[in-house]
Amino acid sequence: MTERAFVPGHVTGFFSAHPNDDPLVAGSRGAGLALSDGVQVAATPAEETTLAVNGERVEMAAVANVLDGFAVDARVECETVLPVSAGFGVSGACALGTALALDAHAPDHPDLTPRTENELVALAHAAEVEAGTGLGDVVGQARGGVPLRLEPGAPPHGRLDGLPARPEVEYVTFGGLDTAEILTGDTAALTRAGEAALDRLLDDPSAGTFMAASRTFAREAGLLTDRVATTIEDVQDAGGEAAMAMLGRTVFALGSGLSDAGYDARRCSVTSGARR
Amino acid sequence: MTERAFVPGHVTGFFSAHPNDDPLVAGSRGAGLALSDGVQVAATPAEETTLAVNGERVEMAAVANVLDGFAVDARVECETVLPVSAGFGVSGACALGTALALDAHAPDHPDLTPRTENELVALAHAAEVEAGTGLGDVVGQARGGVPLRLEPGAPPHGRLDGLPARPEVEYVTFGGLDTAEILTGDTAALTRAGEAALDRLLDDPSAGTFMAASRTFAREAGLLTDRVATTIEDVQDAGGEAAMAMLGRTVFALGSGLSDAGYDARRCSVTSGARR
Incomplete structure (x- = not known):
């Protein structure tokens, strides 16, 4: 039998990097949005491990690390409308979804024992950190x-x-x-900008301040690319709120901000956390 | 304008009571289920505070305490299919829903500043504890x-x-x-039974063990009434899993456990946390 889980996409507006030798302690501070555009994950214990994203066989270290944590092989199939490596946390979603779906096999599988959600989130977070593909998506995706x-x-x-x-x-x-x-490079300026952004948001915890703090962060951290910067300006000129998704050449906007500025944008909503 | 929030119902299977002079520290340990049958709350700042549940004017100390925390008066309207005072956390849901819905007015109201979810949950939890109507529903309902x-x-x-x-x-x-x-009486036996149940569940974090630990708790805490006990037995005789909702003369069952045993039961599902 195949078990399934849904994990929301996650765009980070700003963050600070906090590396640590212990992957459970390592992570990021910051803020983001959990999106109804996410990843549907199906996992089945199997003789040999295979991973497919939208029907295509791929390797993904975060998922491989999760399976190592369970010490089982599995067939994992992920379906998503989200672009990969563009700042939507797809690898984190695949890792967390694999953990949630595989755990559902515990009652019928001799090598699996049931785990709590915190245990599954911790396993997926460590798997993602060790893969070097993310620092904070998994905990954000689990929370929603x-x-x-x-x-x-x-x-x-x-x-x-x-x-x-x-x-x-x-x-x-x-x-x-x-x-x-980016995460293995010099993150000092980025982290300074991310800490300032979080202070600012905690001072005024509103959606508008989240977007403004995210724009300031992207500029101060030196991550803004020309096309992204122009798009954000276009949205603001049309009266909307937009920012850059970390880490991708992606712009996200509140409401109809991008279509109001004439862009052909995909629409979704903020949603609850990962669930199976 | 009226702002709205949905808060799931919450049945507790077992708990231990942990009173404290600080209502933010006071609470309970234990386990429960967040239910898709919940409370829809609409809140609007008003000249005078009024609260209605399913169209009927009522007093509810937990909601009054939340409004005190905001230092505003409001018209609060709660709609629910859940029975009140029967172990579904309706007062906690009304308190948390009021906090979430009222906070949505912050951008347009001179006396309101935006708060984070933790701040709103803390406000509603303290309001419920001070009202004496619950110790753990609000945090469970916020999490889902x-x-x-x-x-x-x-x-x-x-x-x-x-x-x-x-x-x-x-x-x-x-x-x-x-x-x-019950909460202001002698809770020593109850708390001993609740702690044992939580240890047992953390040892084997599965739905079946949750139900079994809940049944043991109800018996050991001396809270089982005859009708509830008979109903739980009927469900088990029919091959299902049932337990008592704390604190009410209510039986909940996994899947179709109650209808399989011939009861006219309401059906819902476990759902995500409170949202507006």
């Missing part, structure tokens, strides 16, 4: 809504809050950024 | 799913986990129990 990462890391190390807002969101993407390259 | 209350209290004091299961649930109710009377 508008997650604020107050303290880095997986449960019980990390600490989360959220904005109660549930806005509609539009997005458009112009390609990927190399998350691993 | 199958909440495990590992440590008592509101954020940042409390600590939560969850079971990843999302079962269908049936319930039938034979009337209320006086929550305030």
Whole structure:
């Protein structure tokens, strides 16, 4: 039998990087949006591990690490409308979805014992950190809504809050950024800008301040590309709110901000956390 | 303009009581289910505070305390299919829903500033504790799913986990129990039984063990009434899993457990946390 899980997409507006030798303690602080455009994951214990995303066989270290954590092989199939490597947390979603779906086999599988959600989130977070493909998507995706990462890391190390807002969101993407390259480079300026953005948002925890703090962060962290910057300006000129998704050449906007500015954008909404 | 929030119902299977002079630290440990049968709350700042549940004017100390915390008067209207005072956390849902819905007025109201979800949950939790009508529903309802209350209290004091299961649930109710009377009485035996049940569930975090630990708790805590006990036995005789909702003369069952045993039960499902 195949078990399934849904994990929301997650765009980060700003973050600070907090590396640590322990992947459960390592992570990021920052803020993002959990999106109804997400990843449907189906997992079945199998003789040999295979992973397909939208029907295409791929390798994904975060998923492989999750399966190592369970010490089982499995056939994992992920379906998503989200672009990969463009700042939507697809690898984190695949990792967390694999953990949730595989755990559902525990009652019938001799090598699996049931785990709590915190245990599954911790496993997927560590898997993603060790893969170098993300620092905060998994905990945000598990929580849902508008997650604020107050303290880095997986449960019980990390600490989360959220904005109660549930806005509609539009997005458009112009390609990927190399998350691993940025996260293993000099993150001092980025982290300074991310900490300032979080302070600002906690001072005024509103959707508008989230977007404004995210724009300031992208500029100060030196991550803004020309096309992304122009698109954000276009949305603001049309009276909307937009920012850059970390880490991708992606712009997200509140409500109909991108279509109002004439872009052909995909529309979704902020949604609850991962579930099976 | 009226703002709205949905808060799931919450049945507790077992708990231990942890009173404290600080209502943010006071709370319960235990486990429950967040139900898709919940409370829709509409709140609008008004000249004078009024509260209606299903169209009927009522007083509810937990909601009054929330409004005190905002220092505004409001018209609050709650709609629910759930029976009141029967172990579904309706007062906690009304309190949390009021906090979430009223906060949505912050951008347009001179006396309101936006708050984070943790702040709103803390406000509603303290309001419910001070009203004496609940110790753990609010944090469970905010989280959703199958909440495990590992440590008592509101954020940042409390600590939560969850079971990843999302079962269908049936319930039938034979009337209320006086929550305030039980919680202000001698809770030593109850708390001993609740702690043992949580240890047992954390050892094997599965839906079946949740139900079994809940049954043992109800018996050991001396809360089982005859009609509830008979109904639980009927469900087990029919091959199902049932337990008592704390604190009410209510039986909940996994899947179609109650209808399989011939009861006229209401059906719903485990759902995500409170949202507006």
